Amino acid sequence: MSVATESAPDRLTFTPQELLESGSYEEPLIAGGVRCHGGFDSTGAYRSPRMVHRGPAIDAWKSQLARDGHGLIEISKALMPPQYPNVDQAKLLLRNGVRDPIVRALTIISIVEGFGAVIRDVKVPDLGEWVVESVEGTALAHLDKGLFEAHARDESGYREEGGHKQMWEAARDTALENPKIPGDVLMRMMGGGGGGQRGKAERPFPQLDPTLERMLTMMARVCIVEVFAEGTFDWGERVLSDGEVSAAPDAAGGMVRNIRADENPHVEYLRTGLSEMRARTIRTVDGKTIAGETVIDGLLHGMLHEMTRSRPRDQREDLRESLGEAMKVASNPKALLEEFDALESVWTPPETTGFEPSTEAA
C-alpha cells in the first residue's frame, strides 16, 4: 500500500495537507442525520478522521524523542477528577424523570467540544528564534502546519462534516429522544452572572516571549483538559449505553466511543510537543536561557494543582444550585434527594501532581 510506505516510521516531516488527510471509508459516519467526520472500514471498525499520516507522524516523533533519551510526560489518571453527578447518580436522576441536569451537562459538553476549534487561533512564534536546539522534524514544528487545524476540525466539525459537537448532540438526542434543551444552558455555561476569573492571570513566566508563553500555556491547559475529558467521556458512555435510561444504548454509547477514539491523537500530539519543548532550552527576552523542563513542569504543576481542586468543587456547586428545582418533577423529591446523596462518592485530589518544581527529571 502506497500510504504505508509514504508514512514510513523514519519520516518526520509532513505537509499540512498530509496531516489533514482522512483517506476513504467503507461507510461514512452519520449521526442524527448529520454527516460527521470519520467512518467505518470493511470490518465495521470505526476509523478516526485525518489519521492517514497524523497517526504515524505522532508515533515517529515519539520514537525520536525516546531515541534521543528524553522522557514523555505522563499526566497521571489519578489526577482526573470524577464527574459530578457520578454514573449512578446520573442514572438515578434519569430513572426518576429528572432529565434537565443531564441534558444540560451533555449540551455543555457538546458546546465546549465545539469551542475546541479556537486552538487554530493560537499563534505560534518563530521557534527557531526562541528555542536553542533545532525543532526540525518534531511535533513542535508542525503545530501551525496541520496539527492545530486537524484538532480544531475534529472538535467543531468542518464545512458540511460534523465533528465532536454534532456527535455529542446526536448521542444526547438519540439516547434521550430529542429532549428539550433547558433554556439556561448558555447562562450556566458562562457562569450564571458571576464574575468568574478574568482570563488574564499573572504571567507564570514573564521572562518568555509572550506569544511563546501563551502558546505553551494553551497547550498545557488543553492537554490537561483532554486527559480529564477521558473521565467525562467514560461517564457519558456508561450513562448513555445503559438500556434502562437510554433509548438507544448501542447507537449513543457507540457514538461516545467514537469520540473517545478521536481524542487519543489530541492527547498524544500535545504531550509529545510539550515533551519536546521540555527536552530543550528556551531563550528569554532578556537574552538569557531557561530549561524547557522548568517551564513545562512549572506550567503543568500550577494548572494541575489548581484544576484538581477547583473543578470538582465548581461542578458540584453548579449542579446542586439547581438540583432542588430540577427534582420537582419527581414523584417524591425529598426521598430522591436522599437517595441521590447516598450515592455520592468522595474524592480528594492526590497530594502531588508529579510535576513539582523540586522533583528531578522523570
Added chain:
Amino acid sequence: MRRTGTVTRLGIYLYLLYKVPAWKRKLLRQPEHTDEELRPLHDRAANAILAAATSMRGVMIKMCQAMATRADVFPPEFVERLKECHDSVPPKPWPVVKAALERELGQPIDAVFSEFSETPIASASLAQVHIARLKSGREVAVKVQYPDIEDIFRTDLRNMERGVRAYEWFDPQPLPLLPLIKELTEHVGYEIDFRREARSGARVREMFAKNPRIWIPEVLEEHSTGRILVMEKVSGIKITEKAQLLEHGIDPEDVVQDLMSVYVQMILGAGFFQADPHPGNLMVTPDGRLIVLDFGLSKELPEGFGMGLFELMFSMMTFNEASMMRAFKELGFASKTGDDGTFLLIARRMISRSDSGAFEGEFTEEMTDELFDAIREDPVVDVPSDFVLVGRVFSFLSGIAHTLGGRANVLQAMGAGGSRG
C-alpha cells in the same frame, strides 16, 4: 397645531424631493436613478428630517435615533446623518423641571431632597438628569422626563402614521414604512415608561448581583414614578476615553472583557438585554468597575434566540452552510421567494468582510454594515427585528472594543479559548 404643520411640511418636502426628479426622468424616458445618483437626495432628506426633529425635540428626536438604528432599511447617508441626533438637546429651564418634579412627587422638592442641583448634568431627548441629595444624605441622580412628552408623543405618532398612509397611497411601490413606524413607536413607548426602565434595570442588576466588577445603579423605587427615576448616583470615566483609563491604571482589555461578558450574558444567556450600548451609557469607575446605565431600551428576546444566535456564529466559524441555514430559520429569518439560499449569500457577504476572511466570533461594524446593505439591496429576506437590534448592539460593542484596542469576540466572551478550563 404647530407640530402637525411641521410634520406635514416635512412629508411633502420629502415626497417631492424624491419624486420630482423621478417624474422628470420618466417624462424624458431616461433610465431610473442609480444609488449613486440618489446619494445627494438622501443627504438633503436627512438634513430636513434632522432640522425638523431638532426644532420639535422630544419624540421626533427619538424617532430619528430609532431610524438611525435601522441601517437595514435606510440608506447609509441617512443613517450617518441621523446618528447626530444624540445629546444635542438644550435643557429645559429649571422652573419647568421643578413644576414637573413636584407634580410627580406630590410634594415640594425639599420634602424629599436636602439638595437639588438646578443645572442638569445631562439633557437628552426625553429627559434630563440632575444630581441631588436625599434627606437621608444619600447622593442620587434624578432623571426627569420632560413634562409634555407623552402628549407630544401621541400627536407626533398620529401625524407620522397619517403621513405614511398618505405616502403609501401616492406611491405605487411604497417602502413598507408602516410596520417600521409601529416598531419604532413600540420602542419609543418603552423609553417613555420609566417604570419599565426601572424594572429592566433591576432585572439586569439582579443578573449581575454576584459580579463585583459590574455596577448597575439601583433605582430607589419609593421616590420614582412613571416619569421620574431617582437612582443611586454613579460616576466614572467614559468608556471610550482610553487615555484616562490608562492613567488610572485600568487595562482597557479588561474593560473590553467585562463589557463583552455583560452583553453576551444578557443576550445569549438571559435573553433580556439593554439594547443601547452607546458610549454615553457606559462608564468605568476609577477602580475599574464597569457601569451600565440607561435601561430605557431593554428588550426580551424570544425563547431559543440565544441558542440560535450561537449556532449561527458557530456554523459561520466552521463554514457549515447546512447548519447556517438551520440557524437562520431558527432565528426567524424568512425568505419571501422560498429560496433559502439567499441566507447563505448574506452570510458569505458578511464573512467576506471580516479581516481574515473567516468568521472568528466578532461581528465587526463592517460585517454588520454589509449585512444591512445586503438586506436593503435585496429585500427578499424578512429579517427579525430582534436580530437587527442585536446586530447593532454587537457592532456598537465592536466599535468600542476597537477604540480600546481590543476585539469584541462573542465566542471568546462565551468561554471559548479555555478561560473556564
